[in-house]
Amino acid sequence: MAYLAVEVSGAGRHPGAWRRAGPVLTPGYHVELAATAARAGVDFLALGDSFAGQEGPTLDAVAIAARVAPVVPEIGLVPTVTVTHTEPFHISKAIATLDLVSSGRAGWEVAVSRTAAEAELFGRKAAAPAADLWREAAEAAEVVVRLWDSWEDDAVIRDAATGRYIDRDKLHYIDFTGEFFSVKGPSITPRSPQAHPLVVVREEPDSLPVIAAWADVVRVAAPDLAAAHAARDRVRAAVAAAGRDPESVAVLLDIETHLGADAARELDALGPLEPSSLRVAGSATALVDVIEEAVRGGAADGVTLVPLVLPGGLHPIADEVAPALVDRELRTTMPPGFTLRERFGLARPANFFTATTISGV
């Protein structure tokens, strides 16, 4: 079984795509992208985001996901939310709320803000080395996940006889104190349909501790399948070393795509762009061959396709690639009604606080 995600951000990853972009800020643009991917049975849409550095205009990714969720069924919605400048308390309730309005289809891609440009937009601290940023991210992820558990599922009792709306013994202070944060809790938002929306982290040297502790899905960028294989091995080793089952963490390889008979020439016309991972500029069949080799060869558990140009780049993925993966028995057609965690074979997790404490707050 090969997992299939698609990254959409603005007019596509290629900076040149913005020059010929249509109206990328309208809700209709994003609903249409999501609906196209959903019809093709894509597991989730990765909604990339950062505070600075993009060529064209970009909207807040959680906002897009929330706007799309009520009108596009089935597909998972995984916005990137950076933790370097954003409060973990806000992230926790925003993603939990996305889970609520999507009936259990939310995820969160944890990312850090590296650049001085991003730091200057906040003016609270200077840009920091990646190792420091990911150490802070580990704390942020812990706070977010603990807040997701800070309400037990049955905390709302609505007991008219005693006048109590909640059983406050089922709400928990998280009392987190770390190097970068201290957060009291509980969340203001009840536990969400999935309890823990899918946590996605990109593999890089400094992100491995966050992956080991918190990731459900890992995105890998690699120039070829051998490098992807090695990255997947690193991820699985780190997860196992943290005492978690490597089988519970899916590793998806990023593949930049531009498909069609004229793909290579069209890309040249957009201007140069160094690949940031494996790239397929050619036929849908060529891409499906690469995915098959990656998954059957153990280089990845699935792929995140990254169209270089949107919205056009999504159509061959939906019309040709997704059906071909089913034909080759790499994917099945899912019946409706699954949560995003269920798509990845993950159970709804037990609550940290009931698992580790007896009494309430």
Next chain:
Amino acid sequence: MATKQIHLAAHFPGVNNTTVWSDPQAGSQTDFGSFVHFAQTAERGLFDFLFLAEGLRLREHRGKIHDLDVVGRPDTLTVLNAIAAVTTHLGLGGTINTTFNEPYELARQFASLDHLSGGRAAWNLVTSSDAFTGENFRRGGFLKPEQRYDRAQEILDAARELWLSDRQPVEHRGEQFSFSGRLTLPSTPQGHPVLIQSGDSDAGREFGAKTADAIFSRHGTLESGQAFYADLKGRMPKYGRRREDLSILPATTFALGDTEAEAQENGHRIRTAQVSPQTAIAFLEQVWGRDLSAYDPDGPLPDIDPDPGAEITRGRVRHEKDPMAVANSWRELAEAKGGLSIRELIVETTARQSFVGTPKQVARQMDAYVQGDASDGFILVPHLVPGGLDEFVEKVIPELQDLGSYRTEYTGPTLRDHLGLARPEVAHETRATG
């Protein structure tokens, strides 16, 4: 003189002591379906906007999480974006705290909501200085109370600069914030979101007169409403603003019935349900600053006096400053009304402005209030989720329309259109297309 048009906003009944969760008809206060029903009803009633409140720490009473009112709510901006998907015209307003957010991030989030809703976003700026809420955030409770409006003004100036910069570089150097860079978004369908304010102090009123597009007030009676209205609108000319550039909307409840007697009965039933026996004691404890759990809610007020130094409730705005004075006035009131019990007294004293009557009577009362310059409309606070607006929209809206003081259709797509507000100007000529 032309008939003033009434503006209506709908406050989602969540974490308020006006929300009755114990009613058999009360649905979930957090299910998205409740928000959809409530928002679509408001839109059917041609309301200007939906409004969501916010609180960033669960309230506590006597050192424990307050459990008698509704507890818990979704993230304001996320749920507003989702509601945008199931409505077409309704404005989408929410409270976002300026103390625990940074201007760049807020500007981008509200600009995103405005783009994704086609120009329907509104921001109610609230600034808190409490260290209690600060415990959920990395900077803690860093803000001095006297700096609240300085911060609100500065975050608003900074956000407006970003909104109207059209992706050009902005550099802001101020007391509260210092940042530079460009917003990832061009100016929004509304230019920038509608701005709501609710402070009532002198500084709060000045801030509102200078900057707000709408004010939520707590001045309920006709007389206090008129005084507030005249005061606020009178402060506007010195900022070069016209009276009609600002809508004053007091919070109000309502109770309907086929006859006046039935409406009164319904009103009393709602008020009693809003103040459970346990809630009555908790309210009393807020003023007394003492554990009063041993007192009978159906019995008389305590003989002991309040503890003036105690702060027994945290995470909610406290309006009474002098507990002893409040206690004495309550004792007098209880006696004057023939010996009210604790619960009866709390029912009496926590009553907000309320319109009670047949749909026609309520429509006439509301219209008289607005035509009498006590407000420009109302923010309605129903007591039930999700159906609390149903009867009002079905029965009162047509009566208001018959009086000629309420729209019969939306005349434009944006919230600024509904409120009759001009679009703020972009700082320079070139406008990027989205």
